[in-house]
Amino acid sequence: MIHVVVTMRIKEGRMGEFLAACAELRPQVLREQGCIAYDYTRDAPAPPSRPQQPLEADRVTLLERWASMEALTAHLEAPHMVAANGKMKDLRASVELRFTESIF
Numbered sequence: 001m002i003h004v005v006v007t008m009r010i011k012e013g014r015m016g017e018f019l020a021a022c023a024e025l026r027p028q029v030l031r032e033q034g035c036i037a038y039d040y041t042r043d044a045p046a047p048p049s050r051p052q053q054p055l056e057a058d059r060v061t062l063l064e065r066w067a068s069m070e071a072l073t074a075h076l077e078a079p080h081m082v083a084a085n086g087k088m089k090d091l092r093a094s095v096e097l098r099f100t101e102s103i104f
Contacts, residue, residue, distance in 0.1 A: 001066065001067065001070075001102040002066040002068065002073065002101055003066075003097040003100045003101070003102070004052065004064035004065075004100075005061065005100070006062040006097055007059065007061050007095070007096040008060045008092050008096075009058050009059055009094045010061070010092055011058075011090075011091055011092065011093045014091045018060070018091040019060075021088050021091070022040050022060075022088075025081075026034070026038055026040070029075065029080075029081075032075050033074070034070070034071020034072070035064075035065075035066060035075065036067060037063060037064060038062070038063075038065075039062070039063045040060055040062050041045070041061045041062070041063060042057075055056055058064075
């Protein structure tokens with residue numbers, strides 16, 4: 001299984017537009033063959049016993065799970081992804097990607 005962690009910083013004042021674009025895109029991605037999970041998340045307070053880095057209101061983390069690298073590759077090339085990336089690129093200040101694979 002392939003996991004993708006996408007950390008995005010959203011430009012000031014653009015969060016509403018960004019989340020609207022995400023809400024439009026997510027159902028299309030979830031219908032793709034090989035998509036197991038595609039979840040947008042925000043920072044949340046940690047339990048008191050588990051301190052974390054300071055919360056960042058402008059950060060959105062996308063957690064993806066794919067059945068295979070082939071499914072992920074097809075996803076990245078899908079027309080709705082190409083269109084969404086064009087729409088979202090001006091809303092994001094930065095994007096960091098991390099690809100991992102299941103060990104067990």
